[in-house]
Each structure stands twice: as structure tokens, then as C-alpha cells.
Amino acid sequence: MSDRSQLIETGKPFKFDAERDAEFERLVKRYPTRESMILPALWLTQEQEGWVSAEAIAYIADRIGTYAAKVFEAATFYTMYHLKPMGQYHICVCRTLSCWLREKQNIIDFLAEEIGVRPGEISDDGRFSLEEVECLGHCGTAPVVQVNGEFHEEMNVEKMKTLLAGLE
Numbered sequence: 001m002s003d004r005s006q007l008i009e010t011g012k013p014f015k016f017d018a019e020r021d022a023e024f025e026r027l028v029k030r031y032p033t034r035e036s037m038i039l040p041a042l043w044l045t046q047e048q049e050g051w052v053s054a055e056a057i058a059y060i061a062d063r064i065g066t067y068a069a070k071v072f073e074a075a076t077f078y079t080m081y082h083l084k085p086m087g088q089y090h091i092c093v094c095r096t097l098s099c100w101l102r103e104k105q106n107i108i109d110f111l112a113e114e115i116g117v118r119p120g121e122i123s124d125d126g127r128f129s130l131e132e133v134e135c136l137g138h139c140g141t142a143p144v145v146q147v148n149g150e151f152h153e154e155m156n157v158e159k160m161k162t163l164l165a166g167l168e
């Protein structure tokens with residue numbers, strides 16, 4: 001398992017783009033306290049950058065008006081937040097029981113062969129990264145794959161082939 005206690009510095013300041021900035025302001029009105037915005041703000045960051053850097057953690061803390069340590073704690077605790085750059089297409093394959101029983105391994109093996117990445121790796125061209133994750137909450141339609149957060153259910157190798165072919 002990778003070390004999730006290390007943040008990467010980019011050396012460049014981070015801030016939300018106009019779209020995320022507006023979304024942050026819209027959401028902050030709906031939450032009881034500004035600190036409740038830590039998870040949504042991390043999510044907005046990841047949507048914008050694909051991952052969460054040390055500068056982003058500092059920005060979020062400042063924007064919310066809390067300690068960077070609290071934002072860091074949340075970012076490092078929840079594995080859905082990426083603490084390093086990922087591929088243009090980040091593929092998550094569920095490895096928990098239902099998906100395991102319904103042969104998620106065939107999908108993993110196919111991806112290793114087809115795009116040359118194993119779980120935890122990024123392809124040489126930076127297009128794909130692959131991660132095995134715990135239950136994605138759609139066990140009834142296992143095996144489940146996510147690509148950049150979008151769910152694909154009842155997957156198999158053939159469907160994965162079609163899905164990859166459709167990615168630009």
C-alpha cells in the first residue's frame with residue numbers, strides 16, 4: 001500500500017478556477033459550518049487538478065478558515081483523494097467480495113495486458129492509471145469499474161475493451 005502521509009509540493013500556488021470558485025461559494029451556504037466544507041473542497045480540487053497537492057491543502061485551509069492539519073487529515077484518511085498525479089483516465093476496479101467473486105481479476109489482467117498498467121501504476125504515456133479499491137457500493141451489479149469517477153457496472157473484459165475504445 002502506498003504511503004498516504006506524504007504530500008507533494010508543486011512549487012506553484014493553487015487556487016480554484018472560476019467554475020470551482022463559484023461552486024465553493026454555492027456549497028458553503030448550504031453547510032452548517034465552514035469546516036464541513038473540507039471534503040467538498042477536496043473534491044473540487046481533485047476535479048480541477050486530478051489530485052491534491054500540498055499547496056491545495058494550504059489553500060483549502062485558508063479558504064475555509066481552518067488548520068491545514070485538519071484538511072491534511074481528511075485528505076490522507078479518505079483513499080478517494082489522490083495525493084499524487086494520476087493518469088488522464090484513472091480507472092478504479094472494485095476488489096471486494098462481490099466483484100472478486102464475479103471475476104474482477106479478469107479485468108485487472110486484461111488492463112495489464114492491454115494498457116500495460118497494474119494496480120498502483122500509471123502508464124508511460126500518462127493516459128491511464130489503475131487502482132484496486134474497496135466496495136464501490138454497487139455490489140448487486142458487480143463487477144464494478146469507475147473511470148474518472150463514472151460508474152460502469154456488470155463489467156467484463158469485452159465491456160472493458162469497448163469502454164477503452166471509447167476514451168479519447
Ligand code: FES
Pocket residue numbers: 094095096097098099100134135136137138139140142143144
Ligand atoms: S463488492 Fe464491488 S461494488 Fe461492492
